[in-house]
Amino acid sequence: MTRVGRRLTPAEGEEILARATSGDSITAIGLRYGVTRQAIRGLLRRNGVPPRRAGTLTDAQRSEVVRRFLGGASLSQLAADFGVTAPSVRGLVIRRGIEIRSVSQGLRHDAFDSFEPDNCYWIGFLFADGCVSYRPGHIPQISVGLAERDRDHLVALRNYLGCDNSISRTSPTHGSCQFSVRSHRLADRLVELGRYKQAIDERLVVSRDFWRGVIDGDGSLGIYRRPAPSTRSFAQFRVVSRRHVMDAFVAFLEREGITGLSVRPHRSIFTVGTTCGPAERIAALLYAGAATVLARKAETAARMIARQRGGA
Structure with missing residues (x-):
């Protein structure tokens, strides 16, 4: 339930601006941070960030998206082909009662347990550009969005984590892309190390x-x-x-x-x-x-x- 009147912290405001720029919808952002759509719109307006305008699918296109997804097409590929965002495709598939395929095969849930150079680097990168999200009834999500020109860096992060999750083209207009994984252990570890605390390990x-x-x-x-x-x-x-x-x-x-x-x-x-x-x-x-x-x-x-x- 949206909590009316809750004040966003400065750090939350920065994260919301980053998510909006990466292509997340106002509705999704509001639900994630527990504030109203009007509050999100006001924040974006004050910072000169336009709301995301996603394309609209016809009934025939929706049916084609579902058919192709059942045939093995990825969310990111369908989003690119139909000129919408990957979250839009995901929402459509879920509303049709179709289970989203798990694509986190091989994910290294212990990737941040030690302090080798590569581990420290990616922890630092996610401290800066990543977002750790907790929602009741869901596995915690770690997500990061970059400009399309830096897509290879998200590929490097995906390779480091050992999974094959898709890298979504979140905003065809702004040329951005996003990568995310779900893991209790990875999310809890980033928080434990100081991602949102007042002290870093x-x-x-x-x-x-x-x-x-x-x-x-x-x-x-x-x-x-x-x-x-x-x-x-x-x-x-x-x-x-x-x-x-x-x-x-x-x-x-x-x-x-x-x-x-x-x-x-x-x-x-x-x-x-x-x-x-x-x-x-x-x-x-x-x-x-x-x-x-x-x-x-x-x-x-x-x-x-x-x-x-x-x-x-």
Whole structure:
């Protein structure tokens, strides 16, 4: 039941904006967070995010979708073929009384139990870009949405988790895609490690792989030209998250000899940023020799590292 009048936390507001941008419907978001459709619409309007407009299927198309699903077509493929979202197809199939096929064969429910580099990286990435959802009567869901250009990174996450779940094209208009799995153990582990708490497990705080995952999710790296008439350029680093995450990141940098950074408010969240030499040192600390990375950020980090080493 929707709880009228419940106030959303700043973190929930950010997650709702991300879900709306990824293609989730206002109804689905309202049910997930226990607020009214009007509250969701107001939040989107205040932040300049348009409500999702999904295509409408004819009766004949609905019948064809059901027929093809029973014949083995995936939700994501049907969504792409008919110009709607995967959640829309899922809803149609469920309303017709058809059981959704389980596609989590091989899922590694223990993937976050230890602190090897790859484990720490993906935990960090899901801390930044992922959402853990609990609904009564359902297995907890971990979902993450990215721009279509980063789809290969969701493939890498799926491979790491050992399953074959589909990667849905959630918004044909905005070019986004989404991946999700359901697991009590994985969801509980992410929460236990500090995804929504005010303290992050210290074994993650000291891991450069964890922080690289956070940066790949919610950070930015860049090299920019200075205003004319200068012909020189400068490196820039920035990351946003909740206050306790940013405090832990600054503490990690200080232990690694990168000092002088502060946590600053940024709308409803917080940010840490710097330029020039410190930005290049952070890139080298997190990305030099790293195996698991978001490709486009790794490319920028490599250029920043080259500058630090005198190769610019």
